[in-house]
Amino acid sequence: MIEPIVRGDLVIRPWHLEDAEALSDAIEQSLDHLRPWMPWTAAEPLRIGERRALIIRWTEAQRIRGDLIFGMFAGDVVVGGCGLHHRIGPAALEIGYWVHAAHLRRGYASTGAGALTSVAFTLPEIDAVEIHHDSANKASEGVPRKLGYAMVGERLKPAETPNETGVQIVWRMHRTEWPDTA
Numbered sequence: 778m779i780e781p782i783v784r785g786d787l788v789i790r791p792w793h794l795e796d797a798e799a800l801s802d803a804i805e806q807s808l809d810h811l812r813p814w815m816p817w818t819a820a821e822p823l824r825i826g827e828r829r830a831l832i833i834r835w836t837e838a839q840r841i842r843g844d845l846i847f848g849m850f851a852g853d854v855v856v857g858g859c860g861l862h863h864r865i866g867p868a869a870l871e872i873g874y875w876v877h878a879a880h881l882r883r884g885y886a887s888t889g890a891g892a893l894t895s896v897a898f899t900l901p902e903i904d905a906v907e908i909h910h911d912s913a914n915k916a917s918e919g920v921p922r923k924l925g926y927a928m929v930g931e932r933l934k935p936a937e938t939p940n941e942t943g944v945q946i947v948w949r950m951h952r953t954e955w956p957d958t959a
């Protein structure tokens with residue numbers, strides 16, 4: 778059971794089944810802004826039953842120490858989502874994030890990614906956390922930069938969305954360089 782993380786007006790916590798409608802609404806309201814960069818939007822809009830099934834899968838993944846998928850809330854309002862993904866090897870986690878189109882530039886993505894960096898380093902096996910973004914995604918680039926991640930290189934990844942170039946920028950934070958804990 779992961780406790781909510783509170784940073785100022787932002788609460789970061791795993792999604793609950795009861796969040797399904799609010800999550801669907803937030804995504805629908807943000808689709809034009811998310812489609813250029815988030816491959817999963819190709820399947821949107823999901824039906825409500827599909828959304829609930831997804832949240833059940835996320836809860837199960839958390840239980841078996843798989844990916845950790847969080848909602849970001851300001852009060853009762855869904856302002857975005859973020860996650861820790863096991864897709865870059867056993868000793869590292871990759872952070873992903875998105876923010877509702879009506880709640881941009883309030884520090885939510887960087888606050889959420891900072892909180893998740895701290896969560897990642899509570900896991901003893903994790904030595905590094907990475908953030909990857911398309912080289913054309915300048916808004917996303919500001920997040921690891923603001924948090925003090927180091928830009929460590931580029932990797933090729935076939936473009937999956939309309940705006941992706943196929944070149945991703947990789948940013949990394951090592952455990953020894955991260956000042957904060959969760």
Ligand SMILES: CC(C)(COP(=O)(O)OP(=O)(O)OC[C@H]1O[C@@H](n2cnc3c(N)ncnc32)[C@H](O)[C@@H]1OP(=O)(O)O)[C@@H](O)C(=O)NCCC(=O)NCCS
Nearest residue numbers: 814874875876881882883884885886887910916917919920
């Ligand atoms: C990328 C995204 C998550 C940023 O969310 P956000 O909450 O607005 O970001 P923050 O407020 O934490 O911004 C952190 C820094 O990023 C930079 N930044 C954010 N948006 C920017 C923009 N539109 N243009 C230029 N720089 C931007 C700024 O340096 C900012 O710091 P500052 O506000 O102190 O100057 C949001 O734009 C989004 O959801 N984009 C679509 C989905 C996406 O691209 N996800 C990431 C995929 S890798």
